[in-house]
Amino acid sequence: MNSTLHTHRYLLQYAIKPSVQRTAVMDYLLKNRTHPTIDEIYTALSPSMPTLSKTTVYNTLNLFLEKGAVQALVIDEKNARYDIDTSAHAHFICKKCGKVYDIFGLKPEVFELPQNPNFTIDSVEIAYSGTCNACKES
Protein backbone atom coordinates (compact mmCIF):
# COMPACT_ATOMS: atom_id res chain seq x y z
CA MET A 1 0.00 0.00 0.00
CA ASN A 2 1.63 3.20 -1.18
CA SER A 3 0.70 6.35 0.73
CA THR A 4 3.29 8.53 -0.91
CA LEU A 5 0.79 10.16 -3.25
CA HIS A 6 -1.44 11.20 -0.41
CA THR A 7 1.49 12.57 1.59
CA HIS A 8 2.74 14.35 -1.50
CA ARG A 9 -0.54 16.20 -1.89
CA TYR A 10 -0.57 16.92 1.85
CA LEU A 11 2.77 18.69 1.61
CA LEU A 12 1.62 20.77 -1.33
CA GLN A 13 -1.36 21.98 0.70
CA TYR A 14 1.15 23.68 2.98
CA ALA A 15 3.25 24.97 0.07
CA ILE A 16 6.07 22.58 0.88
CA LYS A 17 8.04 21.35 -2.09
CA PRO A 18 8.12 17.57 -1.79
CA SER A 19 11.35 15.63 -1.79
CA VAL A 20 12.05 12.02 -0.95
CA GLN A 21 13.18 12.95 2.55
CA ARG A 22 10.37 15.42 3.26
CA THR A 23 7.77 12.95 2.07
CA ALA A 24 9.22 10.20 4.25
CA VAL A 25 9.23 12.42 7.35
CA MET A 26 5.69 13.65 6.77
CA ASP A 27 4.51 10.12 6.05
CA TYR A 28 5.98 9.02 9.36
CA LEU A 29 4.25 11.86 11.21
CA LEU A 30 0.91 11.06 9.61
CA LYS A 31 1.14 7.41 10.60
CA ASN A 32 2.73 7.78 14.03
CA ARG A 33 0.69 10.10 16.16
CA THR A 34 3.09 9.74 19.08
CA HIS A 35 4.58 13.27 19.17
CA PRO A 36 7.98 11.94 18.17
CA THR A 37 11.31 13.62 18.79
CA ILE A 38 13.85 14.29 16.05
CA ASP A 39 15.83 11.31 17.19
CA GLU A 40 12.81 8.99 17.12
CA ILE A 41 11.99 10.06 13.56
CA TYR A 42 15.58 9.65 12.45
CA THR A 43 15.95 6.25 14.11
CA ALA A 44 12.72 5.02 12.57
CA LEU A 45 13.53 6.13 9.02
CA SER A 46 17.24 5.44 8.99
CA PRO A 47 17.08 1.69 8.25
CA SER A 48 15.08 2.17 5.05
CA MET A 49 16.98 5.36 4.12
CA PRO A 50 20.59 4.71 5.07
CA THR A 51 21.88 7.97 3.63
CA LEU A 52 19.45 10.08 5.65
CA SER A 53 21.18 12.68 7.78
CA LYS A 54 19.89 13.82 11.14
CA THR A 55 20.51 17.39 10.00
CA THR A 56 17.97 16.80 7.25
CA VAL A 57 15.40 15.75 9.83
CA TYR A 58 16.07 18.95 11.77
CA ASN A 59 15.85 21.05 8.60
CA THR A 60 12.67 19.32 7.51
CA LEU A 61 10.87 19.77 10.81
CA ASN A 62 11.90 23.43 10.96
CA LEU A 63 10.49 23.88 7.48
CA PHE A 64 7.23 22.13 8.45
CA LEU A 65 7.01 24.46 11.45
CA GLU A 66 7.48 27.59 9.35
CA LYS A 67 4.82 26.44 6.93
CA GLY A 68 2.41 25.60 9.74
CA ALA A 69 2.20 21.92 8.85
CA VAL A 70 3.25 20.79 12.32
CA GLN A 71 3.16 22.13 15.84
CA ALA A 72 6.11 22.04 18.25
CA LEU A 73 5.29 20.92 21.77
CA VAL A 74 7.08 22.49 24.73
CA ILE A 75 5.79 19.91 27.20
CA ASP A 76 9.05 17.92 27.20
CA GLU A 77 12.05 19.65 28.74
CA LYS A 78 14.56 17.30 27.16
CA ASN A 79 13.62 17.30 23.49
CA ALA A 80 11.42 19.10 21.03
CA ARG A 81 8.39 17.02 20.06
CA TYR A 82 6.23 17.46 16.98
CA ASP A 83 2.52 17.05 16.36
CA ILE A 84 0.72 17.14 13.02
CA ASP A 85 -2.64 17.47 14.72
CA THR A 86 -3.05 21.23 14.95
CA SER A 87 -6.64 21.10 16.19
CA ALA A 88 -7.54 22.23 19.72
CA HIS A 89 -6.36 19.49 22.05
CA ALA A 90 -4.18 19.17 25.12
CA HIS A 91 -1.30 16.87 26.05
CA PHE A 92 -0.27 14.75 28.97
CA ILE A 93 3.31 13.78 29.78
CA CYS A 94 4.19 10.94 32.12
CA LYS A 95 6.96 12.17 34.37
CA LYS A 96 8.35 8.66 34.71
CA CYS A 97 8.50 7.27 31.18
CA GLY A 98 8.39 10.61 29.34
CA LYS A 99 5.73 9.52 26.84
CA VAL A 100 3.35 12.18 25.58
CA TYR A 101 -0.33 11.46 24.99
CA ASP A 102 -3.22 13.43 23.49
CA ILE A 103 -6.07 14.65 25.67
CA PHE A 104 -9.25 15.24 23.72
CA GLY A 105 -12.74 16.18 24.88
CA LEU A 106 -11.92 19.19 27.03
CA LYS A 107 -14.33 22.08 27.23
CA PRO A 108 -13.79 24.54 24.36
CA GLU A 109 -13.38 27.52 26.69
CA VAL A 110 -10.14 26.02 27.96
CA PHE A 111 -8.58 26.84 24.59
CA GLU A 112 -9.94 30.39 24.37
CA LEU A 113 -7.27 33.05 24.00
CA PRO A 114 -7.70 35.74 26.67
CA GLN A 115 -7.66 39.43 25.83
CA ASN A 116 -4.71 41.23 27.35
CA PRO A 117 -3.73 44.88 26.84
CA ASN A 118 -0.01 44.10 27.03
CA PHE A 119 0.28 41.24 24.56
CA THR A 120 -1.06 39.89 21.32
CA ILE A 121 -1.81 36.29 22.18
CA ASP A 122 -2.06 33.95 19.22
CA SER A 123 -1.79 30.43 20.58
CA VAL A 124 -2.11 28.33 23.70
CA GLU A 125 -0.63 25.05 24.80
CA ILE A 126 -2.05 23.02 27.65
CA ALA A 127 0.27 20.52 29.30
CA TYR A 128 -0.90 18.10 31.95
CA SER A 129 1.59 15.96 33.81
CA GLY A 130 1.54 13.04 36.20
CA THR A 131 1.95 9.29 35.95
CA CYS A 132 0.55 6.90 33.36
CA ASN A 133 -1.06 3.62 34.39
CA ALA A 134 1.78 1.49 33.06
CA CYS A 135 4.33 3.34 35.21
CA LYS A 136 2.00 3.38 38.20
CA GLU A 137 1.77 -0.40 38.30
CA SER A 138 5.46 -1.09 38.03
Add this chain to the structure above:
Amino acid sequence: MNSTLHTHRYLLQYAIKPSVQRTAVMDYLLKNRTHPTIDEIYTALSPSMPTLSKTTVYNTLNLFLEKGAVQALVIDEKNARYDIDTSAHAHFICKKCGKVYDIFGLKPEVFELPQNPNFTIDSVEIAYSGTCNACKES
Protein backbone atom coordinates in the same frame (compact mmCIF):
# COMPACT_ATOMS: atom_id res chain seq x y z
CA MET B 1 16.84 46.24 54.98
CA ASN B 2 17.68 42.62 55.73
CA SER B 3 15.26 40.04 54.40
CA THR B 4 17.47 37.07 55.16
CA LEU B 5 15.50 36.09 58.24
CA HIS B 6 12.25 35.93 56.33
CA THR B 7 13.85 33.92 53.54
CA HIS B 8 15.47 31.65 56.09
CA ARG B 9 12.08 30.80 57.59
CA TYR B 10 10.64 30.38 54.12
CA LEU B 11 13.22 27.69 53.31
CA LEU B 12 12.51 25.85 56.54
CA GLN B 13 8.81 25.67 55.60
CA TYR B 14 9.85 23.48 52.70
CA ALA B 15 12.30 21.44 54.80
CA ILE B 16 15.27 22.98 53.02
CA LYS B 17 18.35 23.39 55.17
CA PRO B 18 19.41 27.00 54.69
CA SER B 19 22.90 27.93 53.58
CA VAL B 20 24.32 31.24 52.45
CA GLN B 21 23.92 30.26 48.81
CA ARG B 22 20.45 28.77 49.13
CA THR B 23 19.22 31.79 51.03
CA ALA B 24 20.62 34.13 48.41
CA VAL B 25 18.97 32.22 45.55
CA MET B 26 15.61 32.02 47.31
CA ASP B 27 15.83 35.68 48.25
CA TYR B 28 16.39 36.51 44.60
CA LEU B 29 13.40 34.43 43.52
CA LEU B 30 11.16 36.06 46.10
CA LYS B 31 12.11 39.55 44.98
CA ASN B 32 12.31 38.97 41.22
CA ARG B 33 9.09 37.48 39.94
CA THR B 34 10.42 37.33 36.39
CA HIS B 35 10.67 33.54 35.93
CA PRO B 36 14.44 33.75 35.72
CA THR B 37 16.75 31.22 34.09
CA ILE B 38 19.74 29.67 35.89
CA ASP B 39 22.02 32.04 34.04
CA GLU B 40 20.01 35.11 35.02
CA ILE B 41 20.11 34.09 38.68
CA TYR B 42 23.83 33.39 38.54
CA THR B 43 24.62 36.64 36.74
CA ALA B 44 22.56 38.65 39.21
CA LEU B 45 24.12 37.13 42.34
CA SER B 46 27.67 36.72 41.12
CA PRO B 47 28.85 40.31 41.76
CA SER B 48 27.94 40.20 45.44
CA MET B 49 29.03 36.54 45.82
CA PRO B 50 32.17 36.20 43.71
CA THR B 51 32.83 32.61 44.75
CA LEU B 52 29.38 31.43 43.70
CA SER B 53 29.49 28.61 41.19
CA LYS B 54 26.91 28.10 38.49
CA THR B 55 26.79 24.43 39.47
CA THR B 56 25.58 25.52 42.88
CA VAL B 57 22.73 27.45 41.27
CA TYR B 58 21.79 24.32 39.33
CA ASN B 59 22.01 22.16 42.46
CA THR B 60 20.01 24.65 44.47
CA LEU B 61 17.17 24.94 41.98
CA ASN B 62 16.97 21.16 41.62
CA LEU B 63 16.71 20.89 45.40
CA PHE B 64 13.99 23.57 45.48
CA LEU B 65 12.13 21.62 42.80
CA GLU B 66 12.32 18.34 44.73
CA LYS B 67 11.04 20.05 47.85
CA GLY B 68 8.20 21.74 45.95
CA ALA B 69 9.39 25.26 46.76
CA VAL B 70 9.53 26.26 43.09
CA GLN B 71 7.90 25.24 39.86
CA ALA B 72 9.78 24.63 36.60
CA LEU B 73 8.22 26.17 33.53
CA VAL B 74 8.38 24.33 30.22
CA ILE B 75 7.19 27.33 28.19
CA ASP B 76 10.71 28.28 27.07
CA GLU B 77 12.40 25.83 24.72
CA LYS B 78 15.85 27.27 25.25
CA ASN B 79 16.23 27.34 29.05
CA ALA B 80 14.53 26.10 32.15
CA ARG B 81 12.73 28.90 33.98
CA TYR B 82 11.65 28.89 37.60
CA ASP B 83 8.63 30.33 39.39
CA ILE B 84 8.08 30.55 43.15
CA ASP B 85 4.41 31.37 42.65
CA THR B 86 2.81 27.93 42.72
CA SER B 87 -0.76 29.24 42.72
CA ALA B 88 -3.06 28.67 39.75
CA HIS B 89 -1.93 31.05 37.05
CA ALA B 90 -0.88 30.88 33.42
CA HIS B 91 2.10 32.25 31.50
CA PHE B 92 2.73 34.13 28.31
CA ILE B 93 5.96 34.02 26.33
CA CYS B 94 6.84 36.57 23.70
CA LYS B 95 8.22 34.70 20.72
CA LYS B 96 10.40 37.65 19.75
CA CYS B 97 12.11 38.73 22.99
CA GLY B 98 11.59 35.50 24.92
CA LYS B 99 10.37 37.19 28.11
CA VAL B 100 7.83 35.29 30.20
CA TYR B 101 4.95 37.06 31.92
CA ASP B 102 2.25 35.96 34.37
CA ILE B 103 -1.36 35.78 33.30
CA PHE B 104 -3.78 36.07 36.20
CA GLY B 105 -7.54 36.31 36.29
CA LEU B 106 -8.42 33.33 34.13
CA LYS B 107 -11.55 31.32 34.83
CA PRO B 108 -10.90 28.67 37.52
CA GLU B 109 -12.18 25.82 35.33
CA VAL B 110 -9.23 26.34 33.02
CA PHE B 111 -6.99 24.91 35.74
CA GLU B 112 -9.19 21.95 36.57
CA LEU B 113 -7.50 18.58 36.20
CA PRO B 114 -9.56 16.28 33.97
CA GLN B 115 -10.37 12.72 34.94
CA ASN B 116 -8.76 10.17 32.67
CA PRO B 117 -8.81 6.39 33.02
CA ASN B 118 -5.31 6.01 31.60
CA PHE B 119 -3.37 8.54 33.68
CA THR B 120 -3.12 10.06 37.11
CA ILE B 121 -2.97 13.77 36.33
CA ASP B 122 -1.54 15.91 39.09
CA SER B 123 -0.66 19.25 37.54
CA VAL B 124 -1.35 21.50 34.56
CA GLU B 125 0.64 24.21 32.86
CA ILE B 126 -0.96 26.72 30.53
CA ALA B 127 1.34 28.48 28.10
CA TYR B 128 0.15 31.29 25.85
CA SER B 129 2.44 32.67 23.19
CA GLY B 130 2.49 35.60 20.81
CA THR B 131 4.08 39.04 20.73
CA CYS B 132 4.39 41.59 23.51
CA ASN B 133 3.61 45.25 22.90
CA ALA B 134 7.22 46.36 23.12
CA CYS B 135 8.24 43.94 20.35
CA LYS B 136 5.17 44.76 18.28
CA GLU B 137 6.09 48.44 18.04
CA SER B 138 9.71 47.98 17.09
Add this chain to the structure above:
DNA sequence: TAATTGAGTTATAATGACTACAAAGATATA
Protein backbone atom coordinates in the same frame (compact mmCIF):
# COMPACT_ATOMS: atom_id res chain seq x y z
C1' DT C 1 39.07 22.82 72.61
C1' DA C 2 40.57 19.58 69.06
C1' DA C 3 39.49 16.02 65.97
C1' DT C 4 36.17 14.04 63.01
C1' DT C 5 32.44 13.65 60.02
C1' DG C 6 29.56 14.81 56.39
C1' DA C 7 26.80 18.10 53.99
C1' DG C 8 27.44 21.67 50.81
C1' DT C 9 30.16 24.07 47.37
C1' DT C 10 33.28 24.48 43.67
C1' DA C 11 35.76 23.83 39.16
C1' DT C 12 36.40 20.96 35.42
C1' DA C 13 35.08 17.65 32.23
C1' DA C 14 31.55 15.23 29.80
C1' DT C 15 27.05 14.78 27.54
C1' DG C 16 23.58 15.72 24.35
C1' DA C 17 20.31 18.63 21.67
C1' DC C 18 20.52 21.77 18.28
C1' DT C 19 22.66 24.99 14.74
C1' DA C 20 26.17 26.85 11.33
C1' DC C 21 28.57 26.02 7.54
C1' DA C 22 30.47 24.41 3.32
C1' DA C 23 30.71 20.79 0.05
C1' DA C 24 28.23 17.40 -2.69
C1' DG C 25 24.13 15.93 -4.97
C1' DA C 26 19.63 16.52 -7.17
C1' DT C 27 16.29 19.19 -9.68
C1' DA C 28 14.54 22.78 -12.61
C1' DT C 29 15.03 26.09 -16.30
C1' DA C 30 16.83 27.85 -20.51
Add this chain to the structure above:
DNA sequence: TATATCTTTGTAGTCATTATAACTCAATTA
Protein backbone atom coordinates in the same frame (compact mmCIF):
# COMPACT_ATOMS: atom_id res chain seq x y z
C1' DT D 1 22.99 19.84 -22.58
C1' DA D 2 24.54 23.58 -19.62
C1' DT D 3 23.64 26.40 -15.82
C1' DA D 4 21.51 28.04 -11.78
C1' DT D 5 19.12 26.93 -7.70
C1' DC D 6 17.40 24.03 -4.19
C1' DT D 7 18.16 20.15 -1.11
C1' DT D 8 20.87 17.04 1.38
C1' DT D 9 24.81 15.65 3.87
C1' DG D 10 28.70 15.46 7.26
C1' DT D 11 31.46 17.96 10.25
C1' DA D 12 32.33 21.20 13.49
C1' DG D 13 30.69 24.30 16.81
C1' DT D 14 27.56 26.23 20.50
C1' DC D 15 25.17 26.11 24.59
C1' DA D 16 22.40 24.24 28.57
C1' DT D 17 22.71 20.79 31.75
C1' DT D 18 24.77 16.92 34.36
C1' DA D 19 28.60 13.98 36.33
C1' DT D 20 32.50 13.78 38.98
C1' DA D 21 35.88 14.49 42.31
C1' DA D 22 38.26 17.59 45.21
C1' DC D 23 37.74 21.09 48.54
C1' DT D 24 35.50 23.98 52.33
C1' DC D 25 33.33 24.55 56.30
C1' DA D 26 30.02 24.02 59.88
C1' DA D 27 28.12 20.82 63.19
C1' DT D 28 29.10 16.92 66.24
C1' DT D 29 31.55 14.26 69.32
C1' DA D 30 35.13 13.11 72.42
